Amino acid sequence: MCTSIGRCGPDAPSSSLQGEKAVIEHTSINPNKSAHIGHLRNSCIGDALVRILKRTGYNVEVHNYIDDLGNQLADTVVGLLNVPYEGEHVRFGDYCWDIYSRVNKEYAQSPEMTDKRTDILHALERGGENEAWLGNLVAERIVREHVEEMKNFGIEYDLLVWESSIVRAGFWASAFQRLAQTAVFVQEKEGKLAGCWVLKQSSVADGEAELEDYNIDKVLVRSNGILTYTAKDIAYHLWKFGLLEKDFSYHEFTAGLWTTGLIGRAFWKSGHGY
Numbered sequence: 001m002c003t004s005i006g007r008c009g010p011d012a013p014s015s016s017l018q019g020e021k022a023v024i025e026h027t028s029i030n031p032n033k034s035a036h037i038g039h040l041r042n043s044c045i046g047d048a049l050v051r052i053l054k055r056t057g058y059n060v061e062v063h064n065y066i067d068d069l070g071n072q073l074a075d076t077v078v079g080l081l082n083v084p085y086e087g088e089h090v091r092f093g094d095y096c097w098d099i100y101s102r103v104n105k106e107y108a109q110s111p112e113m114t115d116k117r118t119d120i121l122h123a124l125e126r127g128g129e130n131e132a133w134l135g136n137l138v139a140e141r142i143v144r145e146h147v148e149e150m151k152n153f154g155i156e157y158d159l160l161v162w163e164s165s166i167v168r169a170g171f172w173a174s175a176f177q178r179l180a181q182t183a184v185f186v187q188e189k190e191g192k193l194a195g196c197w198v199l200k201q202s203s204v205a206d207g208e209a210e211l212e213d214y215n216i217d218k219v220l221v222r223s224n225g226i227l228t229y230t231a232k233d234i235a236y237h238l239w240k241f242g243l244l245e246k247d248f249s250y251h252e253f254t255a256g257l258w259t260t261g262l263i264g265r266a267f268w269k270s271g272h273g274y
Helices: 037-055 071-082 092-109 111-126 130-151 163-168 171-180 229-240
Strands: 002-005 021-025 059-066 159-162 185-187 197-199 218-221 249-254 257-261
Touching: 021 037, 037 059, 037 130, 059 130, 071 092, 071 111, 071 130, 092 111, 092 130, 111 130, 111 163, 130 159, 130 249, 159 163, 163 171, 163 229, 171 229, 218 229
Parallel strands: 021 059, 059 159, 159 257
Antiparallel strands: 002 021, 185 197, 197 218, 249 257
């Protein structure tokens, strides 16, 4: 969950809040299966913040960030393509729950099958191929189910931001250029992170750096070229703060709910846009 507010704080008088813009990003369920009770809990917390800020005078814009390039969606696509299954389900998302469970069992039994996940991740990032189109269709269908389900609890959104939009519209490329101008973003030449582009958090003692399960630095691009979710989050937040000379295109997803995409309008609502 993320909150971005133009101006706030204990010394900001309530009268100054009229019309002040606040962005609340919440829910952000992986679009590979139906929502569960934990997702609803997070959505309720986000919606409560939305209602509080609206009540105190903020002009609130509600975002739902859709991770349609991640491992979870890739796993579901791998399962749909490679794991035969038949069952009685009312919703597509419930069917995908079972596919997702089964494909992970397949990974455990045949570790080499995880190579298919890597192939799908590359295809999803490139777009335009059979696997990418299948991923798009799966994600869109499941997001529509998520949106309708949350609406039953009075939880609604203004904008869906798709991770694929961040990559394909060049947000990450622009963020990469900005990061590359700093001394803390480097490509590792040796060690277990060799080939990875890494954001150096701080210097650590040699003893700490050798800990097997601990690394204070943040990998943004894996050695195989696949972006981590942190890389795409950085690009998204740079856009939020107006630090990228780019914008999304927008179109309506459902009545009153807008979505990012590579086609659409430059401004998604009268008086809105970035």
